Amino acid sequence: MHKTIYMLFAIPLVLAGMLTSGPANAHFVPAPCDFITGGGWVIGDSGNFVNFGAHGGCKNGAFWGHVNVLDHAYNPPAHLRSTKITGYLMDPAFPNARDICGEGVVDGGAGSFTVRFRVRMEDNGEPGGSDRFGLHLSNGYDLTTRELGPPGPTGGGGNIQLHKQNPSTTGPSPAPTEAQMCGELSTP
Amino acid sequence: MSSRASSFWKVIGVAGALAALAAWPGISQAQLGLPGLPPLPGGGSGTQALTGQASAVTAVVLGTVTSLADSGTLVDAADPLGTGQPLGSIPGLLSAEALHAATMGWTDQVASEASLGNLSMTVAGIGIAATTVISRALAVSGGVPVGLSNIEGLTIGGVSVSPTGLPNQAVSIAGLNVILNEQIQSASGIVVNALHVTDPVGLTDVVIGAAKAGI
Secondary structure: OHHHHHHHHHHHHHHHHHHHHOOOOOOEOOOOOOEEEEEEEEEOOOOOEEEEEEEEEEEOOEEEEEEEEEEOOOOOOEEEEEEEEEEEEEEOOEEEEEEEEEEEEEEOOOOOEEEEEEEEEEOOOOOOOOOEEEEEEOOOOEEEEEEOOOOOOOOOEEEEEEEOOOOOOOOOOOOOOHHHHHOOOOOO | OHHHHHHHHHHHHHHHHHHHHHHOOOOEEOOOOOOOOOOOOOOOOOOOEEEEEEEEEEEEEOOEEEEEEEOOOOOOOOOOEEEEEEEEEEOOOEEEEEEEEEEEEOOOEEEEEEEEEEEEEEEOOEEEEEEEEEEEEEEEOOOOOEEEEEEEOOEEOOEEOOOOOOOOEEEEEOOEEEEEEEEEEEOOEEEEEEEEEEOOOOOEEEEEEEEEEEO
């Protein structure tokens, strides 16, 4: 009986994992879906401030969220504003991280143009210095994922929060593939 | 022994099924007012009421209310709300970057968050700046609501100010009344205002990073 009950629970879980996760090590939509939120800043590769505020998850059979990033490496600063969220993924190798993919508009810097983007946000506990943020754009911009770090000129600041799963906020069914959600963009 | 083990697993199975059913949504709606707005409606309907809202900036200047990156009011656990903007400003008062606000509900809790970066503000001629401002509110059914603020790189009138992290840290500089990590608790929820500034004569009332959650 013990074994029977165990199998009743285990088999659906395994099947659900197979249906939602795709190939081993691929990034996939968490099921049930959850949320990630955060704001703060990191230091860009040229020592510039990069400010961000973002949230993502699933909602009513679709993906949900907003991503805003402003990079002071450019003059005027270049800012990304999301216009559509096309994916929300988890990486089994980094269970505290979520990637948000979408389309957006970049203004400032070199003018105004549309891009696809992939943001990585990672919640590694409080107060947030170990949390990580990165951004990859389809025009080649790549802010590799990095720690928010301690506040100050050599660090960053802010906080990222991974919220628990919410069965009432479902993503698309069937879940799209990583390529469908993020195009050719890899994790930053 | 075998029979007892079997009963144990039956209990576990039934409990699991009941937990799954209990986690399914069946939510009613309510509102939680910002400071200065109508208060949170009382309970008594017999249903679990979710309340949530977040706003990166809410300013009252000479009676005119302006909000930047306001999520709107949460009404359903299946309907998280959020908004954001890369740049925000209120002419003559403030500017900020990477503003965002979100509020999310579950059957048993509500979480709200607002943040912005590179804040530059002038109230009554006094400059206020911060690199990052974040507020969070979390209300869990049956628990005490929790609030959290992160304010980094804060200067007021050119003077560096270090938040203690404690709720309702009052700072008075050059006549400005400033409250850091303002937390307003009620029986059903919490409002967290990361940075609340009012001028000496009450013409300007600005909240940077407002998050509220109730259940």
